[in-house]
Amino acid sequence: MVKIGILGGTFNPPHTGHLIIANEVFHALELEKVWFMPNQEPPHKKKEGNVSNQQRVKMLELAIQDHPHFAVESLELERQGPSYTYETMKILTDRHKNHEFYFIIGGDMIEYLAKWHKIDELQQLVKFVGVNRPRYSSKTEYEVLLIDSPSIDLSSSMIRQRRESGGTIRYLVPDLVRDYIEENGLYGS
Numbered sequence: 001m002v003k004i005g006i007l008g009g010t011f012n013p014p015h016t017g018h019l020i021i022a023n024e025v026f027h028a029l030e031l032e033k034v035w036f037m038p039n040q041e042p043p044h045k046k047k048e049g050n051v052s053n054q055q056r057v058k059m060l061e062l063a064i065q066d067h068p069h070f071a072v073e074s075l076e077l078e079r080q081g082p083s084y085t086y087e088t089m090k091i092l093t094d095r096h097k098n099h100e101f102y103f104i105i106g107g108d109m110i111e112y113l114a115k116w117h118k119i120d121e122l123q124q125l126v127k128f129v130g131v132n133r134p135r136y137s138s139k140t141e142y143e144v145l146l147i148d149s150p151s152i153d154l155s156s157s158m159i160r161q162r163r164e165s166g167g168t169i170r171y172l173v174p175d176l177v178r179d180y181i182e183e184n185g186l187y188g189s
């Protein structure tokens with residue numbers, strides 16, 4: 001079986017925290033690849049700001065461009081409405097029968113798993129891999145393989161707020177992503 005990690009997210013914008021957890025899991029589980037999968041509409045929160053799907057994909061491509069085993073999987077952008085992971089993974093498991101999928105989630109999503117759409121059915125399709133996130137407990141009744149990762153208290157919301165208040169985002173996102181955000185005037189200022 002080909003072992004594939006999937007980091008689903010809103011990536012609004014992608015940041016160093018995403019890259020660190022993807023890389024830690026990639027090495028810990030000896031994965032073949034990690035696919036970064038931007039959602040169309042996050043099922044549990046509002047998508048803030050006026051950044052387009054194309055811009056989020058572009059920022060992801062810039063963020064991962066120097067990693068030979070990271071790729072973008074954009075199939076969720078082809079479907080309207082909330083991006084339920086179960087619906088997506090049904091398609092992917094059907095399409096790639098020799099792949100074993102490891103769905104990577106941070107502590108906030110581990111705590112929220114009970115509320116995921118068709119979570120019991122989804123558990124038959126993927127193995128969940130949990131990574132600690134500051135201020136979240138990672139406690140769950142579901143089967144989640146926990147991977148120890150350096151914790152970084154960083155979020156896309158924090159980056160959007162920094163931009164709104166004219167603060168620095170250097171090192172919080174890869175340089176190429178910072179250039180793109182600044183050149184395109186994303187997230188204010």
Ligand SMILES: Nc1ncnc2c1ncn2[C@@H]1O[C@H](COP(=O)(O)OP(=O)(O)OP(=O)(O)O)[C@@H](O)[C@H]1O
Nearest residue numbers: 008009010011017105106109133152154155156157
């Ligand atoms: N600093 C972090 N540490 C651990 N996991 C993280 C971190 N940042 C994001 N993640 C995980 O990455 C996935 C995608 O996150 P997402 O793109 O929504 O970023 P976010 O920073 O949580 O965004 P926002 O602040 O807009 O809610 C989620 O599973 C989330 O738990």
Ligand SMILES: O=C(O)c1ccc[n+]([C@@H]2O[C@H](COP(=O)([O-])O)[C@@H](O)[C@H]2O)c1
Nearest residue numbers: 008009010039042043044084085116117
């Ligand atoms: O399927 C669900 O019910 C569900 C509920 C919450 C989150 N998710 C997925 O979990 C991933 C991380 O979510 P987010 O919103 O933090 O980017 C992303 O791929 C979401 O589509 C999925």
